Amino acid sequence: MKYKCNIYLLFFLISFHFGFSQKDTVVINKEIRFFETKIKKLMPQSKSFEIIETYKTILQKHQNYLEQFYPEKLANIYLELSFYYSDIHNQKYEIAYTEKAIALMDKTQKYSLQDYLTAYNDWYYYVSNYDDNKESNRIYLKFDIFYKKLLTNPIAIDSKNLNYARRIYDKMYILEKLKSNLLDDAHLKLEAFYNRIFKAKEIEQQDDISFYMSCYDAFTYKYYENKDYVNAIKYLKELQKQGKQFKLPFYEMKANALLGSIFYYLQEFEKGKKHSELALQNFEFSAFSSSKYSIETIKALNLSGLNKNDEAAKIVERIVSEVSTQYLKNEASILTLDIDKIKELNSHQYINIFASSSLIFKKKYQKSHKLLDLQKAEKLATIASLMFQEFYKNGEYNLTLSGLQNKITETLLFICSQNKTSTTKKVLLLNLIERNVSQHLFKEVQKKILLENSKLAELYNELEQLQNEKIYFEGLIQETDKNTKKKVEYLALEIEKTKNELKLKYPNFMQVDDDFDIAVIQKKLKEKEQIWKFYVADEYVYSLCLSPKQLEIHSLGQIKLIKPLTLNWVQQLKKPNSLVQQQANQLKSILFPKKLQTEKLAIIPDNFLNYVPFEAILNTSSNDSFKAISYSYSFPMWMLSKKQGTDKTKLELASFAPNYGTNTWFNNQKVQHLPFAQKESETISALFNGTSFQNKNATKENFLNSNSPFNVYHFAMHSFLYEDDFSRSCLLFSNNQPLYFSELYNHYIPADLLVLSACDTGNGKLVKGEGIMSLARAFTYAGVKSSVVSLWQVPDKETSEIMILFYENLKKGLPKDEALALAKQEFIKQNPLKNHPYFWAGFIINGDVSPICKSFIYYWLLGGLLTIALAVIFCLKYHSKSRNKSRA
Numbered sequence: 001m002k003y004k005c006n007i008y009l010l011f012f013l014i015s016f017h018f019g020f021s022q023k024d025t026v027v028i029n030k031e032i033r034f035f036e037t038k039i040k041k042l043m044p045q046s047k048s049f050e051i052i053e054t055y056k057t058i059l060q061k062h063q064n065y066l067e068q069f070y071p072e073k074l075a076n077i078y079l080e081l082s083f084y085y086s087d088i089h090n091q092k093y094e095i096a097y098t099e100k101a102i103a104l105m106d107k108t109q110k111y112s113l114q115d116y117l118t119a120y121n122d123w124y125y126y127v128s129n130y131d132d133n134k135e136s137n138r139i140y141l142k143f144d145i146f147y148k149k150l151l152t153n154p155i156a157i158d159s160k161n162l163n164y165a166r167r168i169y170d171k172m173y174i175l176e177k178l179k180s181n182l183l184d185d186a187h188l189k190l191e192a193f194y195n196r197i198f199k200a201k202e203i204e205q206q207d208d209i210s211f212y213m214s215c216y217d218a219f220t221y222k223y224y225e226n227k228d229y230v231n232a233i234k235y236l237k238e239l240q241k242q243g244k245q246f247k248l249p250f251y252e253m254k255a256n257a258l259l260g261s262i263f264y265y266l267q268e269f270e271k272g273k274k275h276s277e278l279a280l281q282n283f284e285f286s287a288f289s290s291s292k293y294s295i296e297t298i299k300a301l302n303l304s305g306l307n308k309n310d311e312a313a314k315i316v317e318r319i320v321s322e323v324s325t326q327y328l329k330n331e332a333s334i335l336t337l338d339i340d341k342i343k344e345l346n347s348h349q350y351i352n353i354f355a356s357s358s359l360i361f362k363k364k365y366q367k368s369h370k371l372l373d374l375q376k377a378e379k380l381a382t383i384a385s386l387m388f389q390e391f392y393k394n395g396e397y398n399l400t401l402s403g404l405q406n407k408i409t410e411t412l413l414f415i416c417s418q419n420k421t422s423t424t425k426k427v428l429l430l431n432l433i434e435r436n437v438s439q440h441l442f443k444e445v446q447k448k449i450l451l452e453n454s455k456l457a458e459l460y461n462e463l464e465q466l467q468n469e470k471i472y473f474e475g476l477i478q479e480t481d482k483n484t485k486k487k488v489e490y491l492a493l494e495i496e497k498t499k500n501e502l503k504l505k506y507p508n509f510m511q512v513d514d515d516f517d518i519a520v521i522q523k524k525l526k527e528k529e530q531i532w533k534f535y536v537a538d539e540y541v542y543s544l545c546l547s548p549k550q551l552e553i554h555s556l557g558q559i560k561l562i563k564p565l566t567l568n569w570v571q572q573l574k575k576p577n578s579l580v581q582q583q584a585n586q587l588k589s590i591l592f593p594k595k596l597q598t599e600k601l602a603i604i605p606d607n608f609l610n611y612v613p614f615e616a617i618l619n620t621s622s623n624d625s626f627k628a629i630s631y632s633y634s635f636p637m638w639m640l641s642k643k644q645g646t647d648k649t650k651l652e653l654a655s656f657a658p659n660y661g662t663n664t665w666f667n668n669q670k671v672q673h674l675p676f677a678q679k680e681s682e683t684i685s686a687l688f689n690g691t692s693f694q695n696k697n698a699t700k701e702n703f704l705n706s707n708s709p710f711n712v713y714h715f716a717m718h719s720f721l722y723e724d725d726f727s728r729s730c731l732l733f734s735n736n737q738p739l740y741f742s743e744l745y746n747h748y749i750p751a752d753l754l755v756l757s758a759c760d761t762g763n764g765k766l767v768k769g770e771g772i773m774s775l776a777r778a779f780t781y782a783g784v785k786s787s788v789v790s791l792w793q794v795p796d797k798e799t800s801e802i803m804i805l806f807y808e809n810l811k812k813g814l815p816k817d818e819a820l821a822l823a824k825q826e827f828i829k830q831n832p833l834k835n836h837p838y839f840w841a842g843f844i845i846n847g848d849v850s851p852i853c854k855s856f857i858y859y860w861l862l863g864g865l866l867t868i869a870l871a872v873i874f875c876l877k878y879h880s881k882s883r884n885k886s887r888a
Contacts, residue, residue, distance in 0.1 A: 025065075025069075028062055028065055031061070031062070032058060032062060032066075035054050035055075035057060035058050038054055039051055039054050039055070042054070046286065046287075048084045048087040048088050049088065051080075051084050052081060052084050052085065052088070055077055055080060055081050055084070056081075058077060059077065060484065067104070071104055071105075071107075071108040071110050072108075072110045072111055072112070072115075074104060075101045075104045075105050075110075075111060075115065075119075076101075076115060078097045078098070078100045078101035078104065079097070079098065079101045079115065079118065079119055079122070081093070081097040082094045082095075082096075082097035082098040082101065082122060082126070083122070085097065086122075086126065088288075088327070088345070089290045089345060089347035089349055089350055090344065090345065090346060090347065091126065091129065091130055091346065091347045091348065091391060092346055092390060092391060094122075094126050095123075095126045095127060095130065098119060098122050098123045098126060099123065101119050102116075102119050102120065102123060105119065113157070113158070113161045114161055114164065117161065117164050117165055117168060120139070120143050120146075120168060121168045121171075123139055124136055124139045124140065124143070124168075124172055124175075127139060128175060129348070130348070130393075130400070131348075131398040131399060131400035131401065132393075132395065132398065133179050133398065134396070136175075136176075136179070137176060137179070139172075140172045140173075140176050143168065143169065143172060144169070144172075147165055147166075147168075147169045150162065150165055160204075163200075163204050163207070164207070167207060167208065167211040168211075170189060170193055170211070170215075171211050171214065171215055173189055174186045174189050174190055174193070174215045174218070175215070175218055177189070178218055178219065178222045181226075183219075183222070186219070187219075190212075190215055190216065190219065193208075193211070193212045193215060194212055196208060197209055197212060209246050209248070210248075213239075213242065213243070213246065213248055213251050216235075216238075216239055216242065216251075217239060217251060217254060219235055220232055220235040220236050220239050220255070220258065221258070223235060224258055224261070224262060225399060227265075229262050229265070229266060232258070232262060233259065233262060236255040236258055236259055236262075237255070239251055239252075239254070239255040240252050240255040240256070243255065249282055249283050250283060252282050252283070253279045253282055253283035253291070253295075254279075256275045256276070256278040256279035256282065257275070257276065257279040257291070257294070257295045257298060259271075259272075259275040260272045260273070260274075260275040260276035260279060260295065260298040260299065260302065261298050263275060263302070264298060264301050264302050264305060267305065269302045269303075269305035269306045270302075270306070272298065272299075272301075272302035272305070273299055273302040273303060273306070276295050276296075276298045276299035276302060277299060279295045280292070280295055280296065280299070287326060288322075288323075288326040288327065290347060290349040290350060290353070291349075293319050293322070293323065293349075293350075293353050294349050294352065294353060296315055296318075296319055297315075297316070297319065297352070297353050297356050297357060299315065300312040300313075300315040300316055300356075300357070300360055301356055301359070301360065303315070304359075304360045304363050304364075307367070309360070309363060309364040309367055309368070310364075312360050312364070313360060313361060313364055313373075313376075316334070316357040316360055316361070316380075317333065317334065319353065319357070320332070320333065320334050320337060320357075321333065323342070323345070323350075324337055324342070327342065327345055328341055328342065334376045334379050334380060335375060335376065335379055337379070337383065339379075339382065339383055339386060342383055342387075343383060343386040343387050343389075343390055344390065345387065346387045346388075346390035346391040347391070348391065348400055348404060350387060351384050351387045351388055351391060351404050352403075352404060352407070354380050354381075354383045354384035354387065355380070355381065355384040355404055355407035355408050355411070356407060357380045358377045358378075358380035358381035358384060358407070358408070358411040359377075359407060359410060359411060359538065361373050361374075361376045361377035361380060362374075362377045362410070362411050362414055364377075365377060374415060374418070377411050377414075377415065378411070378412070378415055378429075380411070381408050381411035381412050381415075381432075382412075382432060384404070384407070384408050385408050385412070385432040385433070385435075385436060386432075388401075388404060388405065388408065388436045389435060389436060392436060395439075395440055396438065396440040396767075396770060397438040397440065397767065397768065397769030397770050398769075399768065401438075401769060402768035402769035403768075405433075405436055405437070405769060406536075406537050406538045407537075407538045408432075408433070408436070409433050409535055409537040409538070409542075410537035410538035410539055410540065412429040412430075412432060412433055413429075413433070413535055413537060413540075413542040413553060413555070414540070414555065415429060416429050416430065416542075416553040417542065417553045417554065417555040423551055426551055426553060427517075427518050427519055427551070430518045430544065430551075430553075431516055431517060431518055433535075434516050434518065434635055435516045437634060437769075438634075438769045438770050439636075440770065441633055441634070441637065441770070441777070441780065441781060442633075442634060442636045442637055442640075444745075444781050445637065445640065445780065445781070445783070446460075456502075456505075456506055459498065459501060459502055459505070459506075460502065462498055463495065463498045463499065463502065466491055466494050466495045466498060467495060469491055470488060470491040470492065470495065499515060503515075516635075516636075518546070518551070518635070520639075521546065521635050521638070521639060522546055522547075522548065522551065523548075524639065524642055525546065525547060525548045526548070526600075527548060528597075528598050528599045528600065529547070529548070529598060529599075529600045529601075529602075530545060530546065530547045530596070530598040530600070530601050530602070531544075531545075531546040531547075531601075531602045531603075531604065531632075531635075531638065532544070532545055532546075532592075532601065532602075532603050532604070533546070533603075533604040533606075533635070534591070534603075534604065534605050534606045534609050535606050536559060536563075536606045536607035536608065536609065537559075539558060539559060540555055540556070540557065540558055540559065541555075541556040541557060541558075541559055541562050541609075542554065542555055542556060543556055543591065543592075543593075545594070547597075547598070552594070554593050554594075556590055556591060556593065557590055562590060563608050565583070565586070565587065565590075566587060566608060566609065566611075566612060567608060567611065568583070569583040569584065569587060570611050570612060570613075573613065573616060573792070573837050573838055573841065573842075574792045574793075574838060575838065576836050576838040576839065577836075578836075578838075580616070580836075580837060581620065584616055584617050584620070584837075587617050588617045588618065591609075591617065592617075592618070596618065596627070598627070599627065599628065600627070600628045600630075600817065600818075600849075601614075601618070601627055601628070601629050601630075602629075602630050602631070602632055602638060603629060603630070603631050603632075604631070604632050604633070604634060604635065604638065605631065605771075606771075607766070607768065608766065610766060610771050610772045611763075611766075611772070611791065613791055613837065613841040613842060613844060614629055615629055615821075615824070615837070615840075615841045615844070616837035616841035619821065619824070619825075619841075625825070626821040626822070626824060626825045627821065628815065628817040628818040628820075628821045628849075629817060629821065629844070630816070630817040630844075630845050630846065630847075630849045631844055631845065631846040632846065632847065633771055633777070633780070633846070637780075637847070641785065641786070641847050641848035641849070642848075651688055651711065651712060651852055651853055652690070652691075652709050652710045652711050652712065653684070653685060653688045653690030653691070653710065653711075653712040653713075653714065654690060654691045654692075654693065654703075654710040654712070654713055654714070655681040655684050655685045655690060655691070655692050655693065655713075655714040655715075655716065656681070656693045656694075656698040656702075656703060656713070656714070656715050656716070656717060656733065657674075657677045657678050657680065657681035657682075657692070657693070657694050657695075657698055657716040657717065658677075658694075658695065658698040658717050658732070658733055658734040659673075659678065659694070659695040659696075659698075659734070660672070660673055660674065660718070660732075661673065664736065666718075666720065666732055666736055666738070667720065669720070671718055671732065671736075672718070674716065674717070674718070674796045675796065676796045676797050676799070676800040677716035677717065677757075677796065677800065678694060678695075678716075679800065680716045680757070680799070680800035680803055680804060681694060681714065681716045682694070683804050683807075684714050684803065684804060684807045685714075687807050687808065687811055688712075688807075688811065690712075691710070695734065696734050696735070697734070698717070698733055698734045699733050699734050699735065699737060700733040700737040700738075700739050701737075703733065703739070704739075704747065710751065711750075711751055711752045711753070711852075712751065712752060712753045712754075712755075712852060713751055713753070713754045713755070714755045714757070714803070714807075715731060715754075715755065715756050715757060715758055716757050716758075716799075716800070716803075717731060717732060717733065717758050718731075718732045718758055718759070719731050719732065719756065719758035719759055719761050719775060720732060720738070721763055721764060723764060723765045724765075726741055726764045726765045726773040726774075727740065727741050727742040728740065728741070729741045729764060729773075729774070729775055730775075731756070731758060731761075731775065741764075741773070741775060741778045742778075744775075744778040744779060744781060744782045745778065745781055745782070747782050748782060748783050749779065749782045749783050749784055750783045750784075750785075751783075751784045751785065752785050752786065752848070752852055753784075753785070753786050753787070753788070753816065753852055754779050754784045754786075754787045754788075755787070755788040755803065755806075756775060756776060756779075756787060756788065756789045756790065757788075757790070757799050757800075757803050757843075758790070759790055759792070759793035759794065761774065761775045761776055761789040761790050762774050762775075762776045762789030762790055762791045762844060762846075763790075763791055763792070764777070774789065775789070776789040776846060780846070780847065784847070785847055785848040786816060786845060786846065786847035786848040786849065787845070787846050787847060788806070788816075788820065788843060788844070788845050789843070789844060789846065790842045790843055791841075791842045791843075791844065792838075792842045794838075794839065794842050794843070795839075798827070798831075798834065798839045798840070799843075801827055801830070801831070802823050802824065802827050802840060802843060803823075805822075805823035805826050805827060806819055806820050806823040808823075809822050809823055810851070810852055810853055811853055812853070813851050813853050813854055814851060815849045815850060815851050816845050816848070816849045816850070816851070816852070817845055817849040818849075820843065820844075820845050824840040824841075824843070827839070827840055828840065
């Protein structure tokens with residue numbers, strides 16, 4: 001009895017210290033038990049929405065109390081919330097609450113092992129479902145450490161938990177190997193997993209089967225994702241068999257659903273329809289099931305492929321009606337659906353359902369020409385786009401994000417390309433597209449800009465804190481909760497005020513969220529300046545032509561026709577004896593359907609068009625003058641380049657030219673001697689009285705330690721490209737020192753211009769939605785404002801000539817894009833037998849194109865003004881003296 005009294009006293013003292021009286025704790029515990037009882041009653045009824053609201057009420061009222069006294073219970077509430085958010089397909093909060101649970105468990109070390117294992121299993125699953133491979137790998141590596149610690153003392157752990165941990169680890173291992181395309185390693189582990197099932201105790205067997213089947217399912221999806229449809233079909237048929245063997249109809253359903261999708265892409269629509277119908281027949285779905293709606297959408301797509309557009313449209317109408325009834329609790333049609341409420345349903349399954357449905361109505365409109373069908377396509381695509389905004393976490397794009405964005409873009413740009421679409425509507429739809437493009441590179445460059453401007457950084461950090469706080473309170477908000485709603489409204493107003501302050505003080509530091517406006521870009525354009533942005537969407541290639549007074553969208557043709565023609569032409573360009581002009585003219589008529597009325601052109605390519613040197617299409621050797629062409633990664637990156645310019649009053653140049661000798665090897669490749677690189681480096685350095693790091697001095701250390709005094713860098717050296725692993729791509733300095741792509745992420749290099757006259761520096765692996773992972777992109781990531789790179793291997797001598805001409809033009813005060821265009825034209829005039837684009841078109845400029853030297857005209861004008869000023873002063877003094885003499 002005395003012992004119990006001491007415990008109560010201790011609890012009372014702790015409670016009092018944290019602001020809770022004994023009476024408070026009794027009331028709080030009673031209220032929490034009331035809510036827990038309510039949740040238990042709701043669970044058998046599968047009322048996920050009501051359960052979420054009840055858990056959120058507990059958090060809103062008692063989160064601090066639980067964190068202080070019952071952290072294990074709080075962690076369980078977080079896990080339950082993540083589970084029920086997953087049940088209603090909200091990927092944003094299923095991930096967020098799982099992360100909260102694990103963070104709390106790690107902080108307090110108070111948890112049951114089973115709960116901790118479940119949290120890790122769910123966390124990995126949710127993040128993998130988002131297709132965030134970097135984050136899922138990080139989770140796997142953390143769990144790997146934890147699991148191996150468990151194995152150091154297995155006797156101390158309950159065998160059930162140990163087997164559970166082993167299953168989780170094996171599944172993570174298999175999935176990580178699949179993500180790395182190490183299919184043989186994954187297959188060996190999968191076979192071992194299968195064999196273990198029949199050796200396991202009966203009580204463990206069903207769990208082993210469940211985990212094994214989910215791994216086998218991942219195998220089939222990997223082949224599907226790689227578009228290896230032959231192997232995908234083979235493994236899916238095996239998945240069906242094993243689903244029957246283990247009496248798991250869920251996997252039979254999944255196999256048929258994926259087969260329905262595969263046959264849709266193979267344009268075998270009857271087979272696709274048949275398999276989607278089998279998937280729907282062989283499984284009992286819940287009332288509100290994204291799986292059911294996804295399979296019905298696959299069936300509708302196959303019907304659309306069979307030109308049964310009315311039948312396909314009816315399925316979509318019914319899905320929308322059911323989703324509205326189940327989720328919003330009121331029946332609505334496509335055109336009356338509440339966008340603001342339905343967008344909270346932001347899982348990739350629902351984004352895909354709405355985006356695919358928009359394509360169905362787009363095709364229906366193409367046949368019917370009924371405005372109502374086009375309006376429905378627009379509404380569905382708009383909903384998908386706004387869901388995507390909620391879903392996308394602003395990181396690097398992946399296959400899932402890219403595929404969803406392409407479908408949304410397809411419908412919205414199709415609408416923009418229609419003659420009847422107003423400019424106002426075009427701007428609205430383009431903004432929807434651009435707010436969802438990959439923000440990864442832009443966000444990283446933003447961080448570098450914040451390093452240079454403390455006041456801007458302070459304001460931006462304030463904005464981020466407000467946005468994070470708003471997200472937190474949105475997660476707590478309930479229908480009847482007025483106080484939290486008011487808090488969210490207040491934060492929204494504060495965010496708007498901070499954004500307006502950012503816009504006013506730093507107009508070019510733009511956001512890529514709901515503030516992005518294509519009209520702002522248009523206002524920045526000067527007369528006779530244009531931007532052409534290309535979009536490789538789901539089926540068609542589109543272009544946006546933006547000039548100060550015009551905004552035009554062109555549908556250019558089907559991807560399956562344009563892509564092979566383009567890539568074949570690019571390969572031909574790399575052969576100096578090939579005939580390329582006829583194909584260039586053909587591509588010009590496709591990609592630029594109207595005559596270019598411009599002197600300066602900025603191009604934002606997409607997908608396979610990143611490999612194209614547009615100079616070889618638009619600037620031919622017969623042209624009187626070359627158009628000044630530059631490139632940018634995105635509209636926000638273009639906007640940043642317009643404000644940057646040079647921060648230094650004096651041009652400080654450093655050039656690097658190693659001497660590789662005649663017998664140098666790197667990664668089992670012979671490194672060729674570059675006889676003209678030394679002269680190129682010396683000549684360029686002499687032009688600007690720069691610093692030349694040659695031979696043994698052209699080291700990686702000298703470059704990395706030199707970035708404070710220099711604002712222009714020139715590299716006359718070799719580069720090595722590894723498309724299978726672009727992090728290994730590198731520049732090769734003296735003493736065989738590689739500067740890797742991956743290293744550049746950790747450096748800040750605020751140079752105005754960096755010229756990579758090495759081969760293939762603009763090439764690399766193409767990542768959908770991101771572009772080419774090249775050395776040039778890595779330098780942009782590191783803070784370089786503009787770069788000149790090569791798209792293929794150009795001979796040493798010709799490279800040297802073009803580079804020297806380029807720098808001579810820069811010295812005259814020309815903008816960088818004009819300097820490069822003129823250098824190419826001058827090279828052709830000096831070398832008429834080398835007018836093939838192979839010799840000159842491979843060099844392109846990306847980023848800020850402003851001059852790095854003041855124009856001679858500037859100095860003449862300045863000199864003229866000084867002369868006039870001196871003359872005026874002399875005259876005034878002369879007249880003053882004359883007056884003084886006459887007075888005397």
